[in-house]
Amino acid sequence: MVWAFAVFAMVALSEVPLLKGKSAREVLEEQGLWEEYKVKYPYNPMGKFERSAVGKVPMFNNADMTYYGVIFIGTPPQSFKVLFDTGSSILWVPSVYCTTPICNIHNKFNPDLSSTYRNNGSIFSIPYTTEGVGGFLGYDTVTVGGLTVVNQMFGLSEAETPNMMHVVFDGILGLAYPGLALSGATPVFDNMMSQGLVRQDLFAVYLSSKSQQGSVVTFGGVDPIHYYEPITWIPVTRELYWQIAVDSVTINGQVVACSGGCQAIVDTGTSFITGPEKSMNNINSCVGSRVLRGDYVVSCHKISQMPDVTFHIQGQEFTLPASAYVLQSQYGCRAAFFRGDDSLWILGDVFIQQYYSIFDRAHNMVGFAKARKST
Numbered sequence: 282m283v284w285a286f287a288v289f290a291m292v293a294l295s296e297v298p299l300l301k302g303k304s305a306r307e308v309l310e311e312q313g314l315w316e317e318y319k320v321k322y323p324y325n326p327m328g329k330f331e332r333s334a335v336g337k338v339p340m341f342n343n344a345d346m347t348y349y350g351v352i353f354i355g356t357p358p359q360s361f362k363v364l365f366d367t368g369s370s371i372l373w374v375p376s377v378y379c380t381t382p383i384c385n386i387h388n389k390f391n392p393d394l395s396s397t398y399r400n401n402g403s404i405f406s407i408p409y410t411t412e413g414v415g416g417f418l419g420y421d422t423v424t425v426g427g428l429t430v431v432n433q434m435f436g437l438s439e440a441e442t443p444n445m446m447h448v449v450f451d452g453i454l455g456l457a458y459p460g461l462a463l464s465g466a467t468p469v470f471d472n473m474m475s476q477g478l479v480r481q482d483l484f485a486v487y488l489s490s491k492s493q494q495g496s497v498v499t500f501g502g503v504d505p506i507h508y509y510e511p512i513t514w515i516p517v518t519r520e521l522y523w524q525i526a527v528d529s530v531t532i533n534g535q536v537v538a539c540s541g542g543c544q545a546i547v548d549t550g551t552s553f554i555t556g557p558e559k560s561m562n563n564i565n566s567c568v569g570s571r572v573l574r575g576d577y578v579v580s581c582h583k584i585s586q587m588p589d590v591t592f593h594i595q596g597q598e599f600t601l602p603a604s605a606y607v608l609q610s611q612y613g614c615r616a617a618f619f620r621g622d623d624s625l626w627i628l629g630d631v632f633i634q635q636y637y638s639i640f641d642r643a644h645n646m647v648g649f650a651k652a653r654k655s656t
């Protein structure tokens with residue numbers, strides 16, 4: 282029965298496959314060490330036949346660091362690799378008006394080639410932590426996992442900071458709340474909801490690990506093949522990011538951080554787990570990593586002896602074993618707990634790889650369920 286259901290689910294849903302890419306820093310560090318791979322972008326034809334449905338985008342997995350999938354903008358469609366980012370709210374892609382070498386290595390949108398494009402002309406600029414981008418706004422038809430959103434406002438970049446050269450995706454599709462978007466720029470998922478494209482007002486993210494394929498973001502439904510019951514539902518504490526309350530962080534039953542509670546955002550656009558410096562230092566010293574040039578280095582052969590790190594959320598335990606939080610590369614091993622914001626923790630890809638994540642706009646809840654790894 283499980284299999285019958287799984288097959289049914291696969292036919293009834295149409296998802297966006299996610300590709301996985303790297304942060305600028307990761308690529309800079311390890312440039313050339315990861316095999317370039319070309320992935321055909323399976324366009325799910327089921328989406329065309331179900332008007333109010335579920336859209337799936339398969340995502341590419343590049344070194345377990347960043348996940349991105351393919352979307353289409355304009356008529357006829359121009360394709361872009363975008364990071365599906367629950368930590369921001371605007372959609373932007375490079376435009377043909379960006380002529381710097383940085384833009385030239387990415388796909389660029391040409392509004393003149395789209396019959397459905399309308400100009401807005403207002404300027405936008407987004408300073409990301411490591412990347413920055415600026416340009417102007419327009420509207421066009423955007424197809425995501427077979428779901429076609431009309432009149433989607435998006436940014437056409439004219440300038441990008443040099444860091445963008447090293448990211449494997451072309452642009453970013455923000456999945457956070459409208460309050461985080463530019464004024465008047467309705468986020469893609471808000472348009473999916475208001476245009477009646479999705480069966481349920483939620484989307485879900487499965488991130489593979491160990492550089493395997495199979496990562497996917499599902500719009501309008503959940504995909505039971507990717508998780509084990511039960512789902513723990515956690516209320517969003519502030520509808521801006523996907524922000525939730527964490528009760529504490531423990532190692533071997535001892536509270537090591539977030540004593541008395543803290544706030545965290547669930548962010549597919551961040552590779553690691555970040556938090557206040559003091560908390561991160563504490564966790565790192567408890568798991569046995571030492572600071573070396575800004576990294577928290579661990580001995581690769583000691584991974585099996587390192588303790589679990591447990592996040593207590595909504596009365597449930599979400600445990601990360603060392604095999605999940607230690608990042609391995611040719612340069613060695615390091616723990617994925619990095620210094621970040623003093624007030625907001627980030628539960629990034631390292632966490633989401635272990636816990637299938639459901640982002641429910643209808644109830645303003647985040648659902649976590651143990652991810653069902655394909656192997």
Ligand SMILES: *[C@@H]1O[C@H](CO)[C@@H](O)[C@H](O)[C@H]1NC(C)=O
Pocket residue numbers: 400401402403464465466
């Ligand atoms: C551009 O977008 C802004 C913000 O939503 C809006 O106020 C303005 O009317 C738009 N202009 C055009 C020409 O569409």
